[in-house]
Amino acid sequence: xxxxxxxxxxxxxxxxxxxxxxxxxxxxxxxxxxxxxxxxxxxxxxxxxxxxxxxxxxxxxxxxxxxxxxxxxxxxxxxxxxxxxxxxxxxxxxxxxxxxxxxxxxxxxxxxxxxxxxxxxxxxxxxxxxxxxxxxxxxxxxxxxxxxxxxxxxxxxxxxxxxxxxxxxxxxxxxxxxxxxxxxxxxxxxxxxxxxxxxxxxxxxxxxxxxxxxxxxxxxxxxxxxxxxxxxxxxxxxxxxxxxxxxxxxxxxxxxxxxxxxxxxxxxxxxxxxxxxxxxxxxxxxxxxxxxxxxxxxxxxxxxxxxxxxxxxxxxxxxxxxxxxxxxxxxxxxxxxxxxxxxxxxxxxxxxxxxxxxxxxxxxxxxxxxxxxxxxxxxxxxxxxxxxxxxxxxxxxxxxx
Numbered sequence: 001x002x003x004x005x006x007x008x009x010x011x012x013x014x015x016x017x018x019x020x021x022x023x024x025x026x027x028x029x030x031x032x033x034x035x036x037x038x039x040x041x042x043x044x045x046x047x048x049x050x051x052x053x054x055x056x057x058x059x060x061x062x063x064x065x066x067x068x069x070x071x072x073x074x075x076x077x078x079x080x081x082x083x084x085x086x087x088x089x090x091x092x093x094x095x096x097x098x099x100x101x102x103x104x105x106x107x108x109x110x111x112x113x114x115x116x117x118x119x120x121x122x123x124x125x126x127x128x129x130x131x132x133x134x135x136x137x138x139x140x141x142x143x144x145x146x147x148x149x150x151x152x153x154x155x156x157x158x159x160x161x162x163x164x165x166x167x168x169x170x171x172x173x174x175x176x177x178x179x180x181x182x183x184x185x186x187x188x189x190x191x192x193x194x195x196x197x198x199x200x201x202x203x204x205x206x207x208x209x210x211x212x213x214x215x216x217x218x219x220x221x222x223x224x225x226x227x228x229x230x231x232x233x234x235x236x237x238x239x240x241x242x243x244x245x246x247x248x249x250x251x252x253x254x255x256x257x258x259x260x261x262x263x264x265x266x267x268x269x270x271x272x273x274x275x276x277x278x279x280x281x282x283x284x285x286x287x288x289x290x291x292x293x294x295x296x297x298x299x300x301x302x303x304x305x306x307x308x309x310x311x312x313x314x315x316x317x318x319x320x321x322x323x324x325x326x327x328x329x330x331x332x333x334x335x336x337x338x339x340x341x342x343x344x345x346x347x348x349x350x351x352x353x354x355x356x357x358x359x360x361x362x363x364x365x366x367x368x369x370x371x372x373x374x375x376x377x378x379x380x381x382x383x384x385x386x387x388x389x390x391x392x393x394x395x396x397x398x399x400x401x
Contacts, residue, residue, distance in 0.1 A: 208294075
């Protein structure tokens with residue numbers, strides 16, 4: 001019933017179902033009603049929740065984690081149904097219902113401090129924004145080299161992942177360059193251990209994105225995450241609810257956070273700098289001068305990513321208009337104007353989803369340090385990471401670490 005309901009909602013809300021690889025018999029048949037049946041869907045969510053709560057009252061229930069996962073997912077179903085029908089709540093309330101977490105608020109002083117750190121690091125004179133853009137612009141991948149560079153990056157990410165994970169023999173992906181999308185990269189998981197990875201070429205693509213998207217969307221990111229869930233939960237354990245991935249649900253907090261953590265897991269220490277300098281930049285036909293300073297600046301800018309949350313919070317809560325959000329992002333996130341405009345488009349469409357990338361990363365990193373232990377060996381870190389990816393994990397339990 002949970003899967004059927006999700007698939008039926010997805011007939012209206014095209015963003016609702018990110019992936020489905022379950023039985024065809026659960027897919028809706030026929031043409032959906034013209035009008036979105038909000039009330040009927042909310043009633044079905046309530047009925048399912050009631051059945052699960054009855055199960056929860058049974059002290060002999062052994063699959064508590066599975067049950068709680070479904071209850072959290074149904075709360076997200078309910079909130080997304082309301083959002084799709086134009087019934088909005090505050091940024092924090094929506095993120096709590098959809099993803100099971102509320103991201104911390106960062107005051108402007110935090111971002112000013114980080115900008116100050118960059119000011120000391122970046123060469124040249126002028127504003128931090130201009131100096132960062134001048135440095136970054138040295139490392140824009142030429143359009144005709146994007147496919148080559150990304151394939152090389154993904155191949156290296158896969159090689160590093162296979163050093164620690166045994167993946168299904170038949171697993172594979174295809175890479176596609178696209179445009180007119182609100183995101184920079186996307187993994188469309190097709191089931192049977194196959195993915196379509198799309199790279200948006202609307203915007204300038206910098207050399208670090210080849211590594212980040214290569215890891216995040218593929219190995220050990222989304223492609224591997226979806227494969228492990230399909231293999232462990234759906235195929236091995238027969239949990240049919242695992243065959244549907246509702247995009248606006250706690251699963252995305254795990255997916256995006258682990259996707260970003262996977263970058264530093266696959267490329268620990270200075271490995272990103274070394275790989276960019278020795279492999280990717282030569283492939284792109286770019287000079288390596290200044291690349292170390294660039295990646296050092298990116299480390300500081302990583303904390304500035306929380307500026308996206310505050311822009312989205314301002315937009316959704318009616319405290320910022322588009323122009324104010326754009327100025328805020330350009331000042332504190334240090335992306336170029338075209339990227340920040342695309343970011344605002346993303347926020348309007350996906351609302352509080354932005355917290356999954358930055359807060360998700362911080363929570364997953366904290367989990368890894370707790371579960372694997374600080375100073376753990378690479379083998380232990382990868383083993384801990386695999387356990388996280390292949391089970392139904394409560395975001396509330398992660399945040400409570």
